[in-house]
Amino acid sequence: MAAAELSSEANSDIPDYEYTDVNTKPFHIEAFRNEWLKRLKPSDVSFREQDEDTFDADFAREMRVDPETMAELKSVCSLDSLRCHPPDQQPDDTIVPEDATLNTLMQRKERQDYKATLKTGKNRHTLYADELERITVGRKPKTMTDLIAEGEIILTINVYYPAVFEKFRSVRPHMTLRMTGTHSLAELKDAICCVSDLQVCGEFSNTPDMAPDFISKDHFKSAFFFFEGVFYNDMRFPECQDISTTTIEWAKARNFPPYSQAKMEDTRFADLKVKVGFPYLYCHQGDCEHLVIITDVRLAHMNDCLDKKLYPLLTHKHRLITQKCAVCHVFIGRWFTTNDQFAPSDPCLYCDKCFRMLHYDAQGNKLGDFLAYPYVDRGAFN
Numbered sequence: 001m002a003a004a005e006l007s008s009e010a011n012s013d014i015p016d017y018e019y020t021d022v023n024t025k026p027f028h029i030e031a032f033r034n035e036w037l038k039r040l041k042p043s044d045v046s047f048r049e050q051d052e053d054t055f056d057a058d059f060a061r062e063m064r065v066d067p068e069t070m071a072e073l074k075s076v077c078s079l080d081s082l083r084c085h086p087p088d089q090q091p092d093d094t095i096v097p098e099d100a101t102l103n104t105l106m107q108r109k110e111r112q113d114y115k116a117t118l119k120t121g122k123n124r125h126t127l128y129a130d131e132l133e134r135i136t137v138g139r140k141p142k143t144m145t146d147l148i149a150e151g152e153i154i155l156t157i158n159v160y161y162p163a164v165f166e167k168f169r170s171v172r173p174h175m176t177l178r179m180t181g182t183h184s185l186a187e188l189k190d191a192i193c194c195v196s197d198l199q200v201c202g203e204f205s206n207t208p209d210m211a212p213d214f215i216s217k218d219h220f221k222s223a224f225f226f227f228e229g230v231f232y233n234d235m236r237f238p239e240c241q242d243i244s245t246t247t248i249e250w251a252k253a254r255n256f257p258p259y260s261q262a263k264m265e266d267t268r269f270a271d272l273k274v275k276v277g278f279p280y281l282y283c284h285q286g287d288c289e290h291l292v293i294i295t296d297v298r299l300a301h302m303n304d305c306l307d308k309k310l311y312p313l314l315t316h317k318h319r320l321i322t323q324k325c326a327v328c329h330v331f332i333g334r335w336f337t338t339n340d341q342f343a344p345s346d347p348c349l350y351c352d353k354c355f356r357m358l359h360y361d362a363q364g365n366k367l368g369d370f371l372a373y374p375y376v377d378r379g380a381f382n
């Protein structure tokens with residue numbers, strides 16, 4: 001890093017701060033990767049574990065110690081000499097001894113004692129977060145063809161929830177994804193879960209089975225990312241429109257700096273010139289706007305998840321409270337009704353099962369008078 005910092009003034013492909021600790025100046029991702037690869041030895045980016053003897057020899061040379069000292073260091077620092085019990089006793093390693101003096105053990109004990117005071121165990125959200133972590137760390141693919149290439153770029157990307165809800169004005173919940181330099185922007189678009197994509201507009205009390213045919217994402221596929229003056233539009237489908245044109249024309253008429261357009265499906269992350277830490281834009285469903293911040297760009301490491309198939313890799317997901325059905329109070333609401341003679345309130349929220357049991361006979365005929373609208377809960381992706 002020191003070498004990189006020294007030469008950064010001369011080289012715009014090496015990131016430098018624009019605002020300290022906030023964001024960098026724009027740099028080209030592929031060129032940045034090449035700068036690293038030029039400076040590193042192949043063994044530095046290799047995923048192959050070094051054998052122990054080579055590691056020891058390298059370590060001894062680097063620290064300028066002779067083989068005897070190295071051997072002594074190894075035995076003194078070995079895990080076998082870290083003991084808080086007599087050598088002939090096999091301890092239970094889940095129990096921290098009462099009289100532990102090692103700081104790490106004291107902290108572990110504190111944590112254990114605290115956990116024991118909690119009434120409930122892990123909830124499903126914590127379990128899910130643990131699961132996310134398990135699949136992200138050091139995961140190797142089953143076949144070599146799915147292995148991430150050595151020297152590949154890994155990007156960490158935060159996608160924020162749109163600030164359309166009052167409660168998101170102060171907190172900005174987000175999802176965090178890891179992607180590689182070879183991923184296209186269209187792959188990022190497909191990995192973003194937003195409830196606006198699942199919205200169904202219309203009244204379906206006479207034909208509830210038809211509702212899934214009207215999901216927004218199947219009808220309104222236009223979307224764009226905005227990075228560094230370029231609108232990257234999704235043009236993969238014939239019905240896609242370039243929805244950035246309006247903004248570009250508007251800016252042109254008002255003497256703003258010119259913006260340009262490109263296709264998100266033809267743009268890889270490696271092709272982008274971006275600022276790390278800077279808020280960019282993702283816009284879909286007409287006006288659902290999300291901030292997108294690239295928080296890290298680096299080379300892949302052997303401890304990363306190396307299975308290509310698991311990317312884009314979700315590493316964090318904000319969880320929302322879900323609205324439950326007014327009848328069973330168990331399942332997430334899927335329908336709401338108005339002018340409903342069976343309902344305790346107007347409007348009233350139902351899960352799919354309760355909605356159908358209450359409003360249709362066994363043959364699926366509508367009972368009574370009411371209007372029904374599909375409802376998609378914001379926590380539907382939890």
Ligand SMILES: [Zn+2]
Pocket residue numbers: 162194195196197284288289290
């Ligand atoms: Zn959205």
Ligand SMILES: [Zn+2]
Pocket residue numbers: 325326327328329330331350351352353354355
């Ligand atoms: Zn229900």
